[in-house]
Amino acid sequence: MASLTPQVTTPAVPGTAPARPGRPRRPRVWRGVVLLLAAVYFLVPLIASFVFTVKAPDQGFSLDAYGEIFSAEGFAGSLLLSLGLGAATIVIVLLLTLPAVVAVRLGAPRWRPVLEVVCTLPLVVPPITFVAGISTVLRWGPDYLASTPFYQTIIAVQDPGFPIVLVLAYVVLALPFAYRSLDAGLGAIDVRTLSEAARNLGASWPHVLLRVIVPNMRSAMAGASFLTLALVLGEFTIARLLSFQTFPVWIYTISGAHAQVSVAVSVFSLLITWLLLLALSSAGARQRSGS
């Protein structure tokens, strides 16, 4: 996606560096070629989708499909549900991963590979396997347990208004991305010295985490949040198989009836995602500059 943001590269103009033979210029040319290829790869489907949505059979250009998005039934509900799920997932995944990554780095560096493997595991489990497991677990509650808190919990996590079970599933799916991002961010600061300096000045461990480590990891946390949000806004398999009406599922549902509208929604959701990325990364960048 990053390749889509307009990048100002100074193109190598052939023949402008007379003294030096082509060698130092070469990488630039290749950079341009790679950028172009990547741009084509990403842009062509996007432009094709866009053209499809604005081309009405009779009157040429029309933005009607985009207008219809907002009036389509279930749009607002499903979008808000997905955003809510995304927010909840971000909070939980950060609360889980950040202290774990910090603790391992400070207290048990030898366990780092273990944490890394555990956090990467969700990438290798196919979503279909994952969801099969979840639905099996959800069917555990036999009827004679109907009056117990256990059964009620199982019912509660499947509330279609806000399915907590999806949040839990997404937390697992988001772990690899959150872990990578936070671990890289932690690598950029000298956590040990900073936390020791803060301890030496009387700070308790929670204080160290909130006042010293978190403020210096804003951009890494923004990155983790963005990846998580992108994941939640695009996740289809699990939501669909557990029959929850999230945004991607809604897009799929209406695509049967209004093909044009569904593609318009896809383009629209990409746009939303980019705007969120922009907001998050600029928030991170502002923190970096420190003022």
Next chain:
Amino acid sequence: MNGARVEFRGLRRRFGSTVALDGLDLTVEPGELIALLGPSGCGKTTALRCLAGFEQPDEGEVLVDGADITRVPANRRDAGMVFQSYSLFPNLNARDNVGFGMRVRKTPAARRHARAQELLELVGLPDVGGRYPHQLSGGQQQRVALARALALEPRVLLLDEPLSALDAKVRVTLREEIRRLQLSLGITTIFVTHDQEEALSMADRVAVLRDGRLEQVADPATLYDRPATPFVAEFVGAMNHLPGLLSGDQVTVLGQTLPVEGPRPAGPEADVLVRPEAVLVVPDGEGEGMVVVSSFRGSTARLRVRLGDGAEVLADVPGHDSARLAPGTAVRVRLVERPVLVSARTATGVTAAVPEPDAVA
């Protein structure tokens, strides 16, 4: 602000198979600046970290003013620390860095800022309050770190090689300022360093550590003139070991007879310990010595002179003499007439464990 008495009692700490501290006993008097000196891996930093609370000794205890603080968590100890690496919080400006400890203690903002400004002035940086660490030079960062460590008026100041990342000139000015500040505040200070020049020039007493044990603790002049062990003699400054013959209170070395000071070994054959600055070198076409190497250091030049019998001796001569004592010059070597230390016979030669300073206190 008054200093506390710090005592290390039988401190032991082992990391896997390496022993960092092997029964360290050391008492630091109130208001004293003591330097922990030793090669890397000698346990000096571990000792400091045990006092700061970042490290738990396996055995032994740390006492501050008689109170055992071995099990007190790091954030409840009354010791300010300056670290080797730059440790300012990157997200806070200099003023907020200095005020961090006061903020933890919920000091009102106005008082915090006033006190932070006061401390910044104390370390000679009155105008950098609004700047962020990445806008400060290395020396400025360490000054701010010093101000931050002093902000809570601790009774012990811990310096963990705070100057090692700085360039030579800044290092010298900053160490003089640290000393001046320490004397005016009267704060007990423990300074870890592997740089003997730093240790000798700043400290009231220097504790030389080796393999987690204390080799010698003494004031700089004694340490340099009367090293208690061969290790200290070789680690602090350079030392010539010259073959000598003992007879009563005298020793004959290089054809000279000098009085002996301190303990003397049993046999008549002994090593005479002579500092390079106590070796006089005079150009002499008839002399049996020859300058092999000369390294110019400005105020002095260090010569390596090969004697007639093949032994080598280090000599420090005034810098302006280095031209007429260029390598290849035939010379005559004499020792300064003063009492010398002798030790039991070992391999003859010259030893200098680390690059030694030109002139030492």
